[in-house]
Amino acid sequence: MRFRAVDTFRGMAAIMVILFHLQHLTVLSGIAFIAKSDIFVDFFFVLSGFVITYSNYDKITNLASIKPFAIKRFRRLYPLHLFTLLLVLAFEIFRYAIDHYVVKLANPVFAEDKSFVSFLANLTLTQSLHLFDRVTWNGPSWSISVEFYTYLVWAFCLVLFRKNLLIICGLCFSLVAWFIVRHHGSIIYNYDYGFVRCLYSFLIGMLTYRLGRRLSPSGNYWPASIAEILLLGLTIYTVSVFTHSESWLMPFLFALVILVFSREKGAIAKFLASDRLEFLGRLSYSYYLNHLIVLNVLDLVLFKVMKLPASRLGESLYILTCLGCVHLLSVFTYRHVELILQKPSSNRSVKSVAEATAF
Template identity: 30%
Template sequence: MDSKPARLETVSRLTRLDGLRGLAACGVAFLYHPQALFAPATLDGEPRLLGWFQTWGWTLVDLFFLISGYIFAHVYLQGDGKRRGLTREGLGAFAAARVARLYPLHLLTLLFCAAFFFADPANTGLAFVAHLLMLQAFVQPVAHTFNGPSWSISVEVVCYVLFALGATGGRRTLRWVTMIAIGGALLHFVVQGRPGGPWVGDGLPRALLGFFLGQTLWCLRERLAQAPTAVLACILAFGLALDMGRMSPLLPLCLYAWPALLLLALRAPWMGSAPMRWLGDRSYAIYLVHYPMLLLVENWWSPFEGAAGTLWSVTVLFALAVLIVSDLCYRIVEVPARRVIRASWERHEQVARARKVHPA
């Protein structure tokens, strides 16, 4: 879900992918999870497009992984004779940037869920510690403790670690890490993949496949830029329509649909417009904030019954409320915390450099 590194001043921002990430967050937060608010009769006869999101909207998380891998490669793998990509000396700054980006809002939503949903039997002390340590995807029941969607953050952190180790080891090492990650994930889905989903055991393979496939797309960006837009649109449609039968639906989506969508987004100027950048900046907040808000509504007011008007009215009101809270969290929590953590790390590095120059 993360894409804003410490070296923004040296690398151009892929604003069009920010916009795509914002749309993906809205798909999960406003069209997939909120169906839990409605009585089954209210969801009957919904438009086909909405029906797709209610069935497969969870797969947009795999689009997050793909976008993250592409942007990480864009930021940390560029280099020339004067400037290298991610180095061992830069690992500390890399880790500080990841903590600054992910942890403050994760901690805030975790504490909120602990305060308001402490009576949930799934919210155990072990689960709380796992969330604190960013290990929530590895403690049962995954996606059903505290802030459920945060499971994806913990598996993405694993990708960050593997990426950093590979990148600092050199391009050859990173290629091996990439091939093993993608190959291992594909083997998992071929051998153990099941139709439908989401399935708990797919969490880490999903992250590995999406993240390192996104990195591969970046490495092949010049060749892929020559692909006709019509061909990419056909691949997108093919990936969305392909039925894998007894196998996981994530294979056509992750291998065809979402890569094609990412490449198409890079060609769409409107994806980098001011409204889309605004949405992209708040995509992480939307993703983390919507679920606690959903639980509050579900516990206090749902299920909602009625016709299509009820469905859309509740959905729009919920979306507006999430956007408002997400904007506040972005401006009051995310941005200030990010600045404080990065400034603290920079001061730490300055002190360390000074001690090397003038040892005690």
């Protein structure tokens, strides 16, 4: 089984995160949906819980089974993380040259978020375990850090509690509920409490998959199509208006989206499941980790070096160039970096393909 429609959703969510990091531009300012699109990181977490449960729940039976699972997830996440980390390092060296020989830059080179210690933390995927007071180096990688350790905690819980989901979720959700109440309903954290945020959404994704297995696969085309349209409208509206104190509810909305669209019964889901659009989902991990580097490089080159006017036309050109360059770089990294440590794909099973595109 392939979750092609929700794969496309993941690609679209990654594009919205890109636009979120461009919201400071005049042409995008004031659009509430874009201004709050960083919440789609929780969509990634919920979807990871859904897909990883599908791919690995039956495989994790004892402590020995955790090791191959952890190695497989590490091989999937780490190559692109390391590649983008080195790209950021190269860009800082480039900025140093620009700052000293071309034009003085407003932002300091090798600032506090790009220290040697934080570089070492990024190498060990520990940069977002509350070791620093900000995101470091390639900012979006904070979620990769916490997601990897969420995988490990999830796997150990399955073994420790013998897959008793009532105990696992009762314990974890009790701790998370205490955290949410203490932080006034907000789960929007990254470098500090990102692990709690990830674990919370991941478990919701796990329960969503388990619930989906119990539901009847039958469904009629037109009722499903109407439900998909209403759910899309609800998602757009809710993302546009939610507040930090309501952010704990958003993973439940994303879980509903995943549950409905993973069944691929309606017109919109069938459209999203097309090969051309589903490829967006395959590129989503690269979109997510590559985009901030591309945005920063093009901002420096176009606005600082080439003196592109910061008009609406100039900003529009910058946005289109960014999206195009992110896509091109992501096609390259997907084909030549992301899967470099994976086994040859010619005989991959359906489950391994689904898992390979989860992050």
